[in-house]
Amino acid sequence: MEIWINPACSKCRTAVSTLDEAGAEYTQRRYLDQPPTVAELDELLGRLGLEPWDVARTGDAAAKEVGLRALPKDAENRPAWIATLVENPRLILRPIITLDDGSAVIARDPETLARVIEQAGS
Template identity: 30%
Template sequence: MSNEVLVLAYAGCSTCKNALKWLQTQGIPARVRPIVDEPPTVAELERWITRSGVSVRKWLNTSGLSYRALGKARVDAASDAELREWLAADGKLVKRPVLVDGEKVLVGFKPEAWAEHFGSRG
């Protein structure tokens, strides 16, 4: 496959490591963008959330320290625009990895979903 995918990942994240290893074993070239150093911008999030087919709330890393620092009540009360701002400001708040492949965006690593996507990438 000639087109490399973009993967926003965190070096200390075991799920990200597993996803990158999976891509490598599938022979899929990837450009890795460190999500903590270069989180998605608000403009990217506006495009990517739509392309992912899931709500902005599904983009939250609910098991991380950043989420816990905000608190569930505050997150629940936030608008989608506020959530996009928070995600853009703190890469650790983003569920990861984020895979961007043209018009398709996958959030989190589910091998079966990735296999389905790349099977149809053709």
């Protein structure tokens, strides 16, 4: 299992703490220091079953600055969404946990974290 985190994010710190308390084995990826490639983000979106606009922090002021909010949410603009998120990883929702079974989740709530821990323990 791998968790993509920003250490400055309270939800990331909570997720890491919860995983630690449960004794889960995982690898941390500080995705601001080690941004995903286009291929990695595209693969992650497939694992999540989501589109890039579903994992974008569009309410962030930086989303407006880089033009993300103005991009249409459609197949034609999907590559531009992915490229913008790769260039501006701070705009990716977090924390994201990838599981060894090939699935992935955005772990922003206690229920999702509980399911991850249960799956990891199986």
